[in-house]
Amino acid sequence: xxxxxxxxRAKKQKNDEFYTQYADIEKExxxxxxxxxxxxxxKTILLPCDxxxxxxxxxxxxxxxxxxxxxxxxxxxxxxNSKPKEIPYQPTLFETESPxxxxxxxxxxGKIFILERDTNKDKKIDINDLExxxxxxxxxxxxxxxxxxxDEADIIITNPPFSxxxxxxxxxxKANKKFAVIANKSCVTYKEVFPLIMKNKAWSGRxxxxxxxxxxxxxxxxxxxxxxxxxxxxxxxxxxITNIDHGRxxxxxPLMTMDENRRYSKHxxxxxxxxxxxxxxxxxxxxxxxxxxxxxxxxDTMGVPISFLDKHCPEQFRIIGMAEDNGRGYSGAESKWxxxxxxxxxxxxxxxxxxxxxxxxxxxxxNS
Numbered sequence: 211x212x213x214x215x216x217x218x219r220a221k222k223q224k225n226d227e228f229y230t231q232y233a234d235i236e237k238e239x240x241x242x243x244x245x246x247x248x249x250x251x252x253k254t255i256l257l258p259c260d261x262x263x264x265x266x267x268x269x270x271x272x273x274x275x276x277x278x279x280x281x282x283x284x285x286x287x288x289x290x291n292s293k294p295k296e297i298p299y300q301p302t303l304f305e306t307e308s309p310x311x312x313x314x315x316x317x318x319x320g321k322i323f324i325l326e327r328d329t330n331k332d333k334k335i336d337i338n339d340l341e342x343x344x345x346x347x348x349x350x351x352x353x354x355x356x357x358x359x360x361d362e363a364d365i366i367i368t369n370p371p372f373s374x375x376x377x378x379x380x381x382x383x384k385a386n387k388k389f390a391v392i393a394n395k396s397c398v399t400y401k402e403v404f405p406l407i408m409k410n411k412a413w414s415g416r417x418x419x420x421x422x423x424x425x426x427x428x429x430x431x432x433x434x435x436x437x438x439x440x441x442x443x444x445x446x447x448x449x450x451i452t453n454i455d456h457g458r459x460x461x462x463x464p465l466m467t468m469d470e471n472r473r474y475s476k477h478x479x480x481x482x483x484x485x486x487x488x489x490x491x492x493x494x495x496x497x498x499x500x501x502x503x504x505x506x507x508x509x510d511t512m513g514v515p516i517s518f519l520d521k522h523c524p525e526q527f528r529i530i531g532m533a534e535d536n537g538r539g540y541s542g543a544e545s546k547w548x549x550x551x552x553x554x555x556x557x558x559x560x561x562x563x564x565x566x567x568x569x570x571x572x573x574x575x576x577n578s
Contacts, residue, residue, distance in 0.1 A: 228425035241416030241456040251279035256363035272337035283325040289348035320349020390452040399536040415450025419520035468505035494546035513564035
């Protein structure tokens with residue numbers, strides 16, 4: 211089953227129990243730390259829509275609390291009764307053996323975990339110092355209770371429910387916070403997201419787009435792609451969307467001239483290559499079927515796949531819009547859309563989701 215179809219089915223069934231792997235969190239956060247060692251220092255970090263007892267997000271930041279100089283870590287989870295009934299629920303020993311355990315609240319209330327002090331007096335603050343209690347409500351991020359935590363936080367990091375991504379992203383934006391969240395790659399064309407990308411106020415994270423991302427899922431999941439050590443995993447076309455800077459996005463793409471690409475490109479035999487550098491019938495824009503085929507000697511508007519954002523360097527390119535089939539009103543005046551078919555068309559055939567870009571004349575490209 212294609213990845214997009216699997217993700218659509220997950221949205222339809224609201225099967226949002228996809229658990230991010232520790233290594234993926236570590237790789238992404240390390241990129242932010244490498245670019246700015248103080249990015250988390252003296253900051254309050256909120257991990258909403260989390261399952262702190264199972265989640266690697268809470269584990270990762272709790273283990274690195276002192277190294278990063280974090281001021282306060284807050285994690286919240288959904289109540290079991292607010293999740294699909296197909297998802298099994300069993301309170302953990304961490305909860306049942308705690309003096310805070312309440313049999314009446316364990317299914318109906320969300321939980322909050324806070325890390326900010328040395329509770330066990332071992333002269334360090336780590337995962338063993340997490341304090342928890344039940345929330346007043348079910349842990350829905352849209353509640354006044356969790357929204358208040360959002361307002362307290364400096365940075366919001368999580369893997370939100372795929373089925374509620376737009377609501378969640380809008381919720382973050384209202385508070386003007388730093389964020390790093392996992393989403394479907396197609397989110398870059400949403401009207402809530404694309405304007406931020408175009409204005410260089412949000413961008414793709416460190417994780418490469420190729421191959422998607424692997425998530426562990428529940429034991430009773432029927433839609434999975436592999437089993438490793440008796441654990442089920444699903445691959446989805448996911449990415450990190452963030453406004454926290456990292457070094458990879460400032461690395462220019464090595465480019466060749468248009469003539470060199472026509473002679474030496476590795477894509478010459480690919481079926482899509484036949485349309486390379488042709489002008490669309492309904493936009494004053496030329497087709498670039500592959501990001502590494504962008505010519506370094508063409509200065510007008512070019513149409514590129516959305517996967518371009520995985521390599522986008524803001525010092526090298528300017529994003530001026532996207533084809534009208536992605537969202538009406540975003541193609542920009544420079545693309546000169548004829549106002550008819552919103553898709554990019556060559557020889558009567560429509561191209562899938564194109565972004566419109568221009569090279570910055572001052573950029574220093576490393577030619578291949």
